[in-house]
Amino acid sequence: MNRILALAEKELLEIRRDKVLPRLIVLLPTLMLLLFGYAINFTLTGIPLSVYDGSQDRISETLLGELTREDRFRVALRAATPEEVRESLDRGQARVGVVIPPGALERVRAGETVQLEIYLDGSDPNFAFQAQALLRRAVQEVNARVLMGRALSGEAVLPPLSPVLHTLYNPENKTAWFMIPGIIGLILTQFTVLLTALSIVREEESRMMEALLASPLRPHEVVLGKVLPYLGIAFSVALLVLLLGHWVFGVPVQGSLGVLLMGMFLFVLGSLAVGVLISTLARTQVQAVFGTFAYAFPTIFLSGFVFPIEGMPAFFRLLSYLVPARYLIETLRGVLLKGQGLGVLWPHLLALLLFSGLVLFLAAHRFRRQVAV
Numbered sequence: 001m002n003r004i005l006a007l008a009e010k011e012l013l014e015i016r017r018d019k020v021l022p023r024l025i026v027l028l029p030t031l032m033l034l035l036f037g038y039a040i041n042f043t044l045t046g047i048p049l050s051v052y053d054g055s056q057d058r059i060s061e062t063l064l065g066e067l068t069r070e071d072r073f074r075v076a077l078r079a080a081t082p083e084e085v086r087e088s089l090d091r092g093q094a095r096v097g098v099v100i101p102p103g104a105l106e107r108v109r110a111g112e113t114v115q116l117e118i119y120l121d122g123s124d125p126n127f128a129f130q131a132q133a134l135l136r137r138a139v140q141e142v143n144a145r146v147l148m149g150r151a152l153s154g155e156a157v158l159p160p161l162s163p164v165l166h167t168l169y170n171p172e173n174k175t176a177w178f179m180i181p182g183i184i185g186l187i188l189t190q191f192t193v194l195l196t197a198l199s200i201v202r203e204e205e206s207r208m209m210e211a212l213l214a215s216p217l218r219p220h221e222v223v224l225g226k227v228l229p230y231l232g233i234a235f236s237v238a239l240l241v242l243l244l245g246h247w248v249f250g251v252p253v254q255g256s257l258g259v260l261l262m263g264m265f266l267f268v269l270g271s272l273a274v275g276v277l278i279s280t281l282a283r284t285q286v287q288a289v290f291g292t293f294a295y296a297f298p299t300i301f302l303s304g305f306v307f308p309i310e311g312m313p314a315f316f317r318l319l320s321y322l323v324p325a326r327y328l329i330e331t332l333r334g335v336l337l338k339g340q341g342l343g344v345l346w347p348h349l350l351a352l353l354l355f356s357g358l359v360l361f362l363a364a365h366r367f368r369r370q371v372a373v
Contacts, residue, residue: 018287028290031297044130044310048076050085050094050119055104059114062145063100063161066138073134086119089168091344092334095121095310096131108146108160115162122167123337124178127308132165139163169337177252180245181332182305184238185267185325189299190292191234192268196227196275197288205284223367227272234268254339263331263349270324270356273363280366299325324355 015022049067053060067073076094079085085097097119104114118135122128139161146160170177203226245251253260274295282288301307302316303325309317320326327348334340334348342349 018284025290028294028297031294036301044127044134044308045071046074047072047096047131047134047310048094049073050077050079050088050097051075052079052082052085052097052099054082054102055100057105059104059108059142059146059160060100063098063116063138063142066141067098067135069138072138082117085117089119089121090338090340092330092338092340095127096135098135104161113159113162115164118163118165120165120167122170122173123333124304124308125170125173125175126178127310128167128170128173130308135163174249176245176249177337178333179306180241180249180251181336182303182329184241184264184332185303185329186300186305187241188234188238188264188268188328189271189296189325191237192230192271193275193278193295194289194292195230195233196272197278197282197292198285199226199230200276200279201282201285201288204279223276227276230275231268231272234271235264238264251336253336255335256341257335259342259345259349260332260335263328263335263345263352266349266352266356267324267328270352270359273356273359276363277359277366280363280370298323302326303329305329324352327351327355 015025051064053064064075068075073096077084077088079088079097082099085094085099088094089097097117099117099119101114101116107114116139118132120128120131143159143161167173200223242251246253275292278288278291278295282291298319299305302309302312302320302323304320305325309320309326312320331345331348331352334345
């Protein structure tokens with residue numbers, strides 16, 4: 001027993017002497033607690049809404065008041081025509097659209113039912129389900145107010161407002177259609193960052209890196225030679241998942257494959273650089289694994305991969321803009337499900353380009369310093 005305790009004491013001393021590992025051991029559970037406690041929230045708020053108000057009377061004002069009450073929806077666009085509402089969802093300006101026909105108040109006074117055309121972004125079934133529930137709740141609130149007055153006056157009680165729902169992009173609410181683009185993003189992150197970091201750190205641990213650097217190869221040629229295989233592997237696996245998703249689960253490809261591949265290439269390039277950056281900070285493979293987990297956790301929780309960004313508190317919603325996987329997943333879903341092209345997705349591609357350029361610069365700077373030392 002004493003020998004086991006002595007060995008355990010030695011192991012603890014080694015962990016204490018490690019400059020990186022104790023910080024990661026504290027950082028990861030803290031990060032998980034904060035993300036689980038605050039960021040994961042299925043109650044949607046601030047949903048971008050596109051509205052065509054053809055009535056502009058008390059009925060439409062009351063309905064919009066109910067929709068925006070408690071910050072459930074945020075009016076992102078007041079459309080000039082009903083067609084513009086549908087187009088705003090295709091352009092990504094809004095995720096829900098409402099068309100209020102002209103003469104709503106007159107129809108309600110005449111005892112008729114006003115049909116509201118509702119357009120929902122169905123690419124995320126969970127989002128569509130909750131947004132639909134919030135819309136129905138707002139319509140029911142307006143109906144209840146109007147019906148209360150009619151009931152007191154002894155009039156017939158037909159529902160004044162009736163929503164007609166159009167679920168776009170994923171009308172059958174198939175979960176696989178929503179998940180597969182996110183899974184591709186996760187695979188690209190894991191394969192590129194983890195394998196690249198481990199590959200370089202393993203060479204340093206075995207002293208092979210020194211031999212490579214002493215060879216006629218230049219430092220950047222060494223790094224490129226190390227990461228290129230993982231670029232090919234990551235792309236091959238991502239394309240395999242994409243093909244399986246299309247053939248097995250019927251995930252459509254509505255948009256340009258060129259835009260999709262461009263987004264994947266920029267993301268993989270940046271992720272490879274993140275792997276190199278982690279390898280310059282880590283001294284052991286264990287540190288590299290922990291460093292990769294610390295990078296991957298925000299990717300899983302803040303990228304919109306599983307949990308809707310509209311349900312996060314304002315701080316984490318802003319933080320999600322710093323997560324590159326968010327832009328890749330938006331690009332994948334935009335191309336695959338919505339048929340969006342470069343004209344709509346260019347902000348996401350620009351963000352990926354900036355991410356790749358910045359991380360490549362940092363990784364090259366850190367690696368040069370490490371070689372010089």
